[in-house]
Amino acid sequence: MSGFLEGLRCSECIDWGEKRNTIASIAAGVLFFTGWWIIIDAAVIYPRMDEFNHSYHACGVIATVAFLMINAVSNGQVRGDSYSEGCLGQTGARIWLFIGFMLAFGSLIASMWILFGGYVAKEN
Incomplete structure (x- = not known):
């Protein structure tokens, strides 16, 4: 920025x-x-399933969980400056952050798959 x-x-x-x-x-x-x-x-x-498939909300839900997971970890916890206790300490914070990023990128890829598979390349 x-x-x-x-x-x-x-x-x-x-x-x-x-x-x-x-x-x-x-x-x-x-x-x-x-x-x-x-x-x-x-x-x-x-509201009907034939107009809009409501299972497409899953990407948004997973992105929301990833958003909350990523924002729950501070820079100090990842660097190890302010976080020494907990389940795994600094390593646990890094694993938590990595899983959050994996969920975020996975939901982004899945939403692109839905866009191109369901709407762009739709055969009628």
């Missing part, structure tokens, strides 16, 4: 360093909320 904000002319008058994480978190939350709002709206408008 800092590369995006460096192109602005007013980047010298505003200190983005302290607010960068806050702005990125707010933007991610807004995008996440908007995605769920759209999928719930589509499910309400097309």
Whole structure:
């Protein structure tokens, strides 16, 4: 995000360093909320299974779980600065983060598969 904000002319008058994480978190939350709002709206408008297959919600649910798993781990826990107890300590935090990223990328790949398989390459 800092590369995006460096192109602005007013980047010298505003200190983005302290607010960068806050702005990125707010933007991610807004995008996440908007995605769920759209999928719930589509499910309400097309309630029958022949119009919209409701099993497609599984990708969004898995992405939500991955989103929560990734955001539950801080940088200090991964580096080992502030986390020494727990189930596996620093290694456990890294494994938890890795599983969260695997779920996130898996749901992204599955959603692309659904898009191209169910809608783009649909034979009628």
